Amino acid sequence: MAKEMSAAQLSASYVVKNLTINGVPRRVIGKPDVTLLTVLREQLKMTGTKRGCNCGQCGVCNVILNGKVVRACITRWKSVPEFSQITTIEGVGTPENLHALQWAMIVCGAIQCGFCTPGFIMCGKALLDENKNPTREEVRDWFGKNWMACRCTGYKQIVDAVMKAAAILRGEEKIEDLAKMYKPGDSVWGSSLPRPNAVYKATGLWDFGDDDRLKLPEEFLFAYPYALEGVRHAKVNKIDVSEAEKSEGVNCVVTYKDVFANRGTNRIYGQVNCASALTDGWEHRIMVEEGDKIRQWGEVCAVVVADTETHAREAAAKIKVDYEQLSELIDVYMAKKPDAVKVYDEIDGYDGMPNAWNKRVFKKGEDPHDIITNAPYHIDDEFYSSRQPHMVLEADCGYAYYDEDGKLTLATKSIAVYRHQFQIARGIGVAPSRIRVIQNNLGASFGYKTAPTNEPFLALALIKSGRPVYMRVNMKEHNQRTPKRSPSLMHIRAGADKNGKLLGVEQTWWIDHGPYSESANDLTNKSGQFFFAPYAYDNMKAVGYTVWTNHRWSAAFRAYGSPQAYWGCETAMDMLAYECGIDPFDFREQNLLEWEPFTENPRGQFPSGYAPEVFPLPEMMKKARPYYEEMKKKAKELSTPEKKYGVGVSCSIYNSNDDGADEAASNIELLPDGSVRVMNTWEDHGQGADMGCIGTAHEALKPLHLRPDQIHLLLSDTSKAPNSGAAAASRSQVMVGNAIVDSCNKLLDAMRKADGTYRTYDEMVAEGIPTFYEGYTQAKVLHKDGTTEVCSGNDKDTGIGKPFGFHMFAVNLAMVSVDMKTFKAHCEKFVLVGDVGKINNYLIVDGQQYGGIAQGIGLALTEDFLDESKYNNFVTMGFPYIKDIPDDLTLVHVETPRPLGPFGASGTGEMPLSGPHVAICNAIYAACGARVKTIPAIPARIKAALDEIKK
Structure with missing residues (x-):
């Protein structure tokens, strides 16, 4: 009689299934309780199927199982029937032989960051396999019931693509050769040419950071950043990692003591850059210190480095933190009370800095208070904007290693590669010149990755372990720990005369920026810079405060600062229009x-x-x-x-350059075959940096009659491209674009012969003329006489300045x-x-x-x-x-x-x-x-x- 299996045997038991995957018969072995997604990605290395929320809420992991679309992240291996037919994105089409839906997604502009693209294609294909003549509403219903999520597109173009693909499958339209969409002599600038990387995203070949993990050398370890659950404000007495260090598979555990041992300051620079701030911008701790405080949920107490993620997480669970709970400030209402607890006090070295740590003032004309009070029509009210979450579909991830030159190399979701190099260097104890930051292909950012998130932890794990490391938090942790949009409380008064003409506007606002200063001055400025900005008025006063709280720290989010500003003033404009008895559209137009x-x-x-x-x-x-x-x-x-x-x-x-003196660089090199290489840090978080660079360079190099595919890109690597600044503030097209044009013009000048024709690469070399040129630009404003002036920041007492060109x-x-x-x-x-x-x-x-x-x-x-x-x-x-x-x-x-x-x-x-x-x-x-x-x-x-x- 067979003995019952032990718990150890049960945990090690496997289920073998005979399947057909993408038309290929396979015998696949898996643990019964792992998901189909784990089997496909980690065992079969089919990384076209993405890991997103991991709980069935986003659809990026969709595959077709026996003719039905399923979310692989919630489908257990044991529930997959034997002899099943499974189709993943890898089995749908190739760049040379695209499925109708893949082609339509490309040409309809339905692909941005591309992280959700394979899931939408699999879901859409399952619909088209059943129904080749759907209505738009049927397509929308289908994606809705299958929990398909896209944060980039707005969905309309995806529905367009399904409708176009359906027409192709019915024989009413034809697939065109993507390579023939550009005809020699055409302008790329001003066209609808698809972005070059779309074809790889549509076929599942575009590897994101977590896809890279499965293809890294075996020496890479897993690093897990441990944080206390549910603690927003507490004094930390002791951090005990001794049990974690003895756990199975653990290489080392990193704490703040290791940071100091490496002569780091354990700080991240917050880029305050203003005289009005009471902080120097170095208040952001990398890791929690004994005797210091936790100031928000998710503060990292230690980083566990182990051979696997499972072992790293198991070891982290053994870390003990002795702490004293403190009162929490969870919103700006609490933080601005006179008796509110201080987020920073004597133990921080900031000498009891008040919670309202930055004040910005904007003035125009007379003080408007009495003017508004005495106006025939006026409003006086408060408005509050939310802590909007970015909700990207790819969780924060990245990896670190030493490159061939011995540089500490970080490959992450950074959209500010040079900025991050500078922000963390002093904190980790490594010179900026010895740090290399590379942007991975990433599943969107919408601004949160202008802030360093995992970069310092990866660096410190690499330094202590001496081994290359990978790090990924799960989606729940990502949502809890990454920065959000800052809420804003606005008290606004505005007045108009009997004809509805604006007389004066007044505002006091409080920005809840969490416990760190991360670019907060620029954010606080926005509520003054764009206060009733579309409109004419003589008198204005606006006073803003940046406030510490113990809620989520804040960083850039698309339209940084302006959704808060316009939520207040455009709601006030509407209210004032109704007070005046004037249609809100007319009221705006006349003012x-x-x-x-x-x-x-x-x-x-x-x-x-x-x-x-x-x-x-x-x-x-x-x-x-x-x-x-x-x-x-x-x-x-x-x-x-x-x-x-x-x-x-x-x-x-909204502005299209960073506040004040913004600058960017971009290089270009003529190659032996007559093509060119453009090098810069126009980071791509889904917005289309590749086509931005190509369209701009192609227009600038028109005399050379290059095809788009003759413009090669080397982007967002601090060791190989110059500093173009962050992909933020909607600045890339104008700032990096102007730097590209400058470099192209220098190359053309060098190539141009006396008769107006252009030298070849061989002729340039033969004549000793350089083939490499550096481009540079600064943000400027134009004067009436045609001269320009470099943009300048806002005066702290009046708000006067020229921040944007x-x-x-x-x-x-x-x-x-x-x-x-x-x-x-x-x-x-x-x-x-x-x-x-x-x-x-x-x-x-x-x-x-x-x-x-x-x-x-x-x-x-x-x-x-x-x-x-x-x-x-x-x-x-x-x-x-x-x-x-x-x-x-x-x-x-x-x-x-x-x-x-x-x-x-x-x-x-x-x-x-x-x-x-x-x-x-x-x-x-x-x-x-x-x-x-x-x-x-x-x-x-x-x-x-x-x-x-x-x-």
Whole structure:
């Protein structure tokens, strides 16, 4: 009689299955309780299937199992039937032989970062295998019921792609050769040529950071950053890692003591860069120190380095931390109370720094307080914006090793490779010149990776272990530990005369930036720089404070600072319009900035005391008017007592270079075959850096008649490319673009012969002429006489300055429905009239704008990050899925050439998220009379606003 298996035997038992995977018969062995995703990725190395949320909420892991789409992350190996047919993205098509849906995704611009692309293709293919003639709504329903998530695109282009693929499969359209989409002599600039990397993303060949992990040399160890669960504010007495160090598979455990042993300061520089701040920017600890404090959930106490992730996590569970719980400041309301506990006190070395640690002031004309009070029409109210989570689909990951030159090399999701090199060097005790940062292909960022996250921990794990290391936190940990958008509390007053002319505006605002200063000055400035910026007024005073709290630390999020600013002032504009009895669209139009080139008229200048380089909003309002009137008519027709419809409007402006003296470099080299290589750090977090570089360089090098594939790119490696700055502030197209143009012009000048023709590479070498050239640019403003001036920051006492040479503009129109039983609001239609200058590539710009609108809808209606113990997955954080975003999205491009932009361009990425949320909430008011002043406008807040009216 057979003996029962022991627990050890059971844990080691395996299940073997005979399967057909991508048409190939296979016998595959796996542990019964592992997931199908683990078997495919880690055993079979089919990394086209991605690991995202790991709990069935995003669909990036979709495969087709026996004709049905399944989420591989929640499908257990033991439940996969034997003799199953499995299709992964690797079995759908190749770059040379694309499936109709892969091709359509490429040409429709449905691919941005590409992390969700394989999942959407597998899901869409399963639909098309069943139904080759779906309606758009059937496609949307299909993606909705299969929990498909995309944070980049806005979904519209993905539906476009499925519809186009269906037409191809019905024989109504044909697949064109991607290589033939460019015809010799065509301009790449101003075209809709697909981005080069889209074909690899569509076929599952584009490896992201976690895909790299499965293909690294066997010497790599796993590093796990350990943090206490649920502790936001506590004094730490002792950190005991002795049991963890003795655990199975552990190489070492890194603590702050190892940082000091390496002569590091255990600090990350927060880039404060302003005289008004009370911190020097070095308050951010890398690792928790004994005798110091934990200041937020997720502070890393130790890094466990082991042979496997399982062993690293098991060892981390044995770490003991003795601490004393302290009072927590979880929002700005608590932090600004006079008796509030201090986030930094005497034990920190900051001598009891107050929670309000930075003050910014903007003034214009007279003090407006009495002017507003005595105005025929005025408003006086408070507004609060949420701690919006980035909700990327790829968790934070990366790896570290010593390269061939002995440099400490970090391959991460960084979108600021040179900045991170500098920010962590002093803290870890390694000179910046000995640190190399490389950007991995990454599944989106939306700005959170302008901040160092895993970089210092990877570096310290490498230093202590002496072995190369990989690090990945799971999605729950990623959501809990990575930075978020800063909430803002705004008290705004504004007044208008009897004709509805703005007389004065006033604001006090408080930015909740968590416990670290990370670029907080730029953020705080935004609420002054863009305060009622689209409009003309004589008198203004705005005073802002940056405040410490114990909630999530904050870093860049797309449209950094402007969603907060416009949430306050564009809601106030709407309220004032109704006070005046004027239609909100008309009220905005009649109060637009009195702009003319180089104007010295204060009513034609921004709050910082300078006029923008262009001001297309009057023309944009004219183009928006027909849409607005038609949407209002439609809303009136659709409204019933059960469901009410309304239309809202907002205007917004955003910058396209970093505050103040911004600069960028880019190099170019002529190669022996006549092609060129462009080298810079235009980091790509899905926005299309490859096509940005190629489109700009191709236009600059037109005399050479190069094909796009003759422009090679070497991007975002600090050892091989010059410093182009971070891919932030929508600066890359203008700043890196101008540096590319400068390098191209230098190359052309060198190649040009006396007769106007151009030398070949061999002729350049024969004549001793260099084939390598460096490009450089600075952000500047243009003067009336044609001279330029380098941009400058804002004065701390008046706000006066010239921080930006480039801007983007938007008119946002939203039609919203409100269910009067559930009080749930839904955006039904959105129109964005935008001006980003001359457009490099329409597919990319359209994708950025659709995606920005979708994130704006989420910001308005669903997205928030409150209690980390609950708000740690996509559903609880309010991720906008396809049915939350309307298919009725319209883009209207107004392309006003920028005088100093490359070929007239400005930036793109952040403009579409600056103001859509306000238009949506203004539409809620137009629909049912509920004026929501705190976002997101969840049903409870809409109901509360309606109940307030009844009172």
